[in-house]
């Protein structure tokens with residue numbers, strides 16, 4: 122583990138450095154529209170170009186350190202319950218992500234169990250499930266939010282439903298495969314015991330499907346986050362990473378947008394990492410070969 | 412219990428496959444009495460597994476009749492009349508050895524699981540391995556776990572599909588003797604599929620010689636060795652005579668094919 126981490130440190134650091142250099146370089150041409158007059162006023166030259174391009178209040182492309190400072194200030198510089206805090210917004214998005222993830226996972230498992238047990242559902246239900254995912258989420262998210270809002274449902278739940286809508290799909294597909302993964306011989310064995318469908322499910326199909334479930338959950342948790350952010354866009358929500366993005370684009374606060382994007386990326390990475398840890402712990406508990 | 416354990420009359424089974432029908436069993440007549448040790452022997456693809464699976468209600472005959480304990484195979488399976496040992500161990504990877512043996516007991520709601528697990532693991536010489544997972548065992552040990560699992564709920568009828576096929580000669584001899592003494596002690600009825608003439612003659616009270624295309628029974632040989640037999644009988648003229656007859660039967664079956 123340790124050597125692995127050390128082994129990947131150098132390449133990761135090298136790539137990060139290259140990206141930073143390109144990013145800094147790109148700020149000059151990207152911000153030329155806004156910066157040119159100011160550079161000229163300051164007397165031109167490379168030093169002035171760089172100084173102005175990297176310190177604009179509303180740049181087209183903010184410099185990395187501007188994003189970092191904004192990130193630092195809004196994460197650590199403000200009390201986490203204040204509207205100005207990025208932690209506050211991240212928490213709003215995280216809570217609906219997690220609720221949607223749990224609901225989507227449950228729905229996905231229930232659908233998969235139904236599909237595996239009722240043969241006719243495989244033909245009748247699966248096409249609808251696949252069709253549901255071809256509808257662009259940006260198109261239906263506003264409808265969901267507005268329709269639910271009109272019956273008095275606002276806040277966490279409507280956003281979670283959009284997350285759920287996105288993330289049940291990989292769970293269903295993965296679990297159908299997982300529930301069908303026992304060898305024919307193992308199923309025959311249960312048949313010789315005259316085991317009930319319920320026993321076959323809980324003693325054979327479900328345990329056998331656990332690795333498939335976790336593979337699906339890694340995808341599901343990431344798109345649950347996307348769903349929650351998308352769900353925050355259409356209502357002009359006042360809280361959440363999505364609201365932060367929307368707000369930033371209204372007022373041309375690009376630095377704020379970038380900070381929010383990094384927060385979202387950081388959250389996604391952390392969530393996927395957590396699922397990975399849960400996967401390994403479960404595998405260990407189930408006696409998998411290390 | 413009165414009456415035969417298994418009777419099959421004109422039993423046939425045809426698999427309809429993409430490239431035409433496969434006659435896996437054709438006009439099989441078979442009688443197995445209580446307490447017998449019956450071996451099915453024959454070349455690969457002659458329908459040994461298929462016949463065992465029909466008895467176990469894992470496959471349904473196309474025509475003919477078969478009864479198990481006087482019932483249909485379906486009723487017998489529902490009555491949990493038999494324990495089945497598959498050609499491969501088919502253990503559950505997420506269960507320890509003892510939990511694998513406990514599986515049928517959980518499904519059937521059998522009491523005193525702990526003592527049954529211990530007794531049967533002792534029988535297959537696996538005491539001390541209770542907490543191991545299947546991947547930590549050798550192939551032979553895994554197969555012994557699957558035997559302990561089949562014995563755990565104490566079925567009167569034991570169906571075994573080449574249980575020792577993957578084991579070396581020495582372990583095989585040892586397990587054969589253990590199986591024999593188990594059979595002797597418990598008066599179970601055993602149906603045993605094998606490729607080995609030695610094994611078949613040594614273990615059986617009745618040897619069923621089968622032949623492929625179509626899968627059928629070409630000879631049934633009753634042996635008269637005592638129940639408490641030992642490996643020494645393999646040197647006796649009587650043993651060699653029976654072995655010779657089995658070999659002749661197998662050869663006759665082959666020539667049909669050419």
Ligand SMILES: Nc1ncnc2c1ncn2[C@@H]1O[C@H](COP(=O)(O)OP(=O)(O)OP(=O)(O)O)[C@@H](O)[C@H]1O
Nearest residue numbers: 426428433435454455456457458459460461462626
């Ligand atoms: N589910 C199935 N579908 C189609 N054909 C099958 C099926 N099961 C078995 N067969 C065919 O039936 C025949 C008998 O198979 P079976 O498995 O009973 O042979 P076997 O005597 O047990 O052979 P082996 O010693 O190799 O285990 C073979 O020709 C096989 O290809």
Ligand SMILES: [Mg+2]
Nearest residue numbers: 459460461498
């Ligand atoms: Mg076979």
